[in-house]
Amino acid sequence: MLDNNLFHYTGTTLSCDEVNLEELAGAFGTPLFVTSARSLIASYRAFEQAFEALPHFTCYSVKANYNLSVIRTFAELGCGCDVNSGGELYRALKAGVVPERIIFAGVGKKPEEILYALESGVLMLKAESLSELKAINRIAGELRKKASVAIRINPDVTAETHPYITTGDSKEKFGIDEAELPEVFALFRHLPHVTLTGLDMHIGSQIFEPEYYVAATTKLLAILNASKDMGFAIEYLDIGGGFPVTYDPLKPATPVRNFADRLIPMILPTGVKVIFEPGRFLVANASVLLTKILYKKRNHTGKEFFVVDAGMTELIRPALYQSHHEVQTVTRHEKTIIADVVGPVCESSDFFARHREVGDAEEGELLAVMSSGAYGAVMSSNYNGRLRPAEVMVNGSEVKLVRKRETFEQLVQNELMEELE
Ligand code: LLP
Numbered sequence: 402m403l404d405n406n407l408f409h410y411t412g413t414t415l416s417c418d419e420v421n422l423e424e425l426a427g428a429f430g431t432p433l434f435v436t437s438a439r440s441l442i443a444s445y446r447a448f449e450q451a452f453e454a455l456p457h458f459t460c461y462s463v464k465a466n467y468n469l470s471v472i473r474t475f476a477e478l479g480c481g482c483d484v485n486s487g488g489e490l491y492r493a494l495k496a497g498v499v500p501e502r503i504i505f506a507g508v509g510k511k512p513e514e515i516l517y518a519l520e521s522g523v524l525m526l527k528a529e530s531l532s533e534l535k536a537i538n539r540i541a542g543e544l545r546k547k548a549s550v551a552i553r554i555n556p557d558v559t560a561e562t563h564p565y566i567t568t569g570d571s572k573e574k575f576g577i578d579e580a581e582l583p584e585v586f587a588l589f590r591h592l593p594h595v596t597l598t599g600l601d602m603h604i605g606s607q608i609f610e611p612e613y614y615v616a617a618t619t620k621l622l623a624i625l626n627a628s629k630d631m632g633f634a635i636e637y638l639d640i641g642g643g644f645p646v647t648y649d650p651l652k653p654a655t656p657v658r659n660f661a662d663r664l665i666p667m668i669l670p671t672g673v674k675v676i677f678e679p680g681r682f683l684v685a686n687a688s689v690l691l692t693k694i695l696y697k698k699r700n701h702t703g704k705e706f707f708v709v710d711a712g713m714t715e716l717i718r719p720a721l722y723q724s725h726h727e728v729q730t731v732t733r734h735e736k737t738i739i740a741d742v743v744g745p746v747c748e749s750s751d752f753f754a755r756h757r758e759v760g761d762a763e764e765g766e767l768l769a770v771m772s773s774g775a776y777g778a779v780m781s782s783n784y785n786g787r788l789r790p791a792e793v794m795v796n797g798s799e800v801k802l803v804r805k806r807e808t809f810e811q812l813v814q815n816e817l818m819e820e821l822e
Contacts, residue, residue: 403647403686403727403772404654405444407437413733415769417689419798422731426691426767429791429802432711433691434778435769436466436803438796440687441474448644448679451661455668457675460504462642463489465680465775466688470794470803472496475683481524483642483678487514490521500524504639504676506553506603508574515540525549525637527601529576534588534595541594551599551639552577552585554624556617560605560643563722569604569617576602582624586631597633599676600625603641606681609655611663614640618667625673638668639676646685648772649725657682681775688774690716690790691731694766695745705740707759709768712744713751714787716770716777720750728753731767734760742768746785778804783812 407418415422417435425435448459460481463472467489472482473496481502482493493503500522507514508529515537518526528534528550541548555576558569568575577585589597604617621638628635645654668675692711699705718724728742737758744751753770762768781789788811792804 402650402653405440405447406686406771407440407443408689408729408769408771410733415729415731415733417795420795420800422689422691422769423767425793425795425800426693426731428800429793430806431691431693431767432715432790434688434715434773434790434792434804435691436468436471436684436688436774436792436794438474438794441471441684442478444683444687445475445478445480448657448677448682451657452665452675452677455661455665455675456672457677458502458637459677459679460502461683462678462680463493464779466684466777467492467779468792468803469496470801471684472498474794476502483680487511487517490514490518490523494521504551504678506601506678510536512536512540516544519544519546519548525551525598527551527553527599527639528585529553531577531581531584531588534585535592538592538594546594548595549598550589550595551601551637552582552597553601553603554579554582554621556602556604556620558604558613558617558620560608560613561610562605562607562643563724565722567605569602569613579620579624586628586633589633597628597635599637599639600628600635601637601639601641601676603639603678604643606643607645608643609645611655611660614643614660615663615667618664622667622671625671636674637676638671638673639678640664642678642680642682644679644682646681646772646775648685649727652725685772685775688777689769689771690773690777692768692770694762694764694768697764705738707740707742707762707768709742709744709753711753711770711790712746712787713748714744714746714784715781715790716753716773717780717782718776719753720748726753726773727771728757728759729769729771730760730762731769732760732762734762736761742770746787783807786812788812
C-alpha cells in the first residue's frame with residue numbers, strides 16, 4: 402500500500418479521490434499530472450503528528466514539487482518553505498508564503514540571490530562555506546541589515562540510499578566540514594552583519610534507517626553545546642529532509658513515527674527549536690502521471706512493450722536513479738502481461754518500468770505512473786522538443802487546472818533569430 406494514497410478503483414476505473422481519471426484525461430489530455438489535495442494534507446498532518454511532542458517548525462522543501470498550488474496548500478496549513486534558489490523563493494512568495502516562514506539554502510548562492518533573500522526578509526539563510534558566509538556579511542552590510550544565518554554542517558554520515566541523493570558524506574560538496582568550525586565561529590564573532598541563529602544538516606533523501614539521523618543529530622547536538630559554551634545563542638536546529646516514502650509496496654517505507662521516536666528524546670531536553678524540511682514525504686504519493694498507451698508491440702524474443710505518450714522528459718526518476726514506480730492500468734484488467742512501459746524519447750533509458758506485470762490494456766487506454774508527485778514535474782524538460790504537461794489538482798469532487806500544458810510557441814519564445822524579428 403502506498404502512503405496516503407487517494408488513488409483507488411471505483412468499479413473498474415481508477416479514480417483520484419472522487420474523480421475518475423478517464424474523465425480527467427478526456428478533459429485535459431495526456432500526459433497529465435494529477436495531484437490529490439487531500440493526500441497532500443494527510444501527509445502533512447501525519448508528519449506533524451509524528452513530531453508533535455517536539456517544538457518545531459516544518460518548512461516544505463519546494464524543490465520536490467514547486468507548483469504554486471501545491472505550495473499554497475501547505476502554506477494554508479501553516480507550513481513554511483525551504484527554498485534552494487532565487488526562482489524557488491520567487492515561487493514561494495508568489496504562492497503566498499510569508500518571508501518569516503522561508504529558509505534559503507543552496508550550495509552555490511549567487512550574490513543577487515543572497516540580495517533577493519535578504520531584501521525579502523527570509524527567516525534565515527544557510528551558509529555552506531566560509532566564503533559564502535563572508536559574502537552574506539558583505540551584502541547584508543550594503544543593505545545595512547544583520548542577516549540571520551544557519552551553518553550547514555557536513556556531518557560526514559553516509560546514509561544508505563541512491564548515491565546521487567546522499568549528501569551528508571565528506572566526499573560530497575554539501576555543507577561546512579566540522580574541521581572548519583573554529584574558523585566559522587571566529588568569523589561570526591567579528592563579522593558585523595551576520596548572526597548565528599541555526600545549525601543545519603541534510604544527510605540525503607529517501608533514507609530508510611533512523612540510525613543515520615541519530616548519528617548526524619548527535620554530532621549537531623555536540624556542536625550546539627560547544628557553541629553555547631562559546632556564548633552563541635542558537636535558536637534553531639535544522640534536521641533537513643530525507644524522510645522516506647513507499648514507492649514499491651513490497652518495500653514499505655519506515656514510518657515517520659520511527660524517526661520521531663528516536664529523535665524526540667535526543668532533542669527535547671536541549672530546548673532548541675527544530676526545523677524540518679520534508680519534500681518527498683509530503684508530495685510523492687499525492688500525484689500520478691497519467692499517460693496514454695500509443696502502441697503495443699512485441700519483438701521476436703516475445704518481449705512486449707507499451708509505448709506511452711509520457712517519458713523521461715516528464716518523470717526522469719527511473720532513468721536517473723533506477724527508481725521503482727508502480728504502473729497501474731486506469732481500467733482494471735484481470736488478465737496481465739509482462740511488459741516494458743517505455744516513452745517516446747530517443748534514449749534507451751526512457752522507461753517507467755521494465756519486465757513488469759501490467760494489466761493487458763489495449764492501445765488508446767490509460768496508464769497511471771504512481772508516486773509521481775516528488776521530483777516529477779519539477780525535473781521535467783523540453784528534451785526532444787517535448788511540451789511540459791498540464792497539471793490538475795483534485796479535492797474531493799472538485800478539479801482545478803493548476804498548470805497549463807506548454808505550447809509550441811512557448812518552446813521557442815526565448816530564442817532570437819533575425820527572421821523571427
Ligand atoms: N533540504 C535540502 C537541503 C535538500 O537538499 C533536500 C533535497 C530536501 C531538504 C528535501 O529532501 P526530501 O525530503 O525530499 O528527501 N531528485 C531526487 C531527490 C533529490 C533531493 C535533493 N535535496 C529524487 O528524485 O529522488
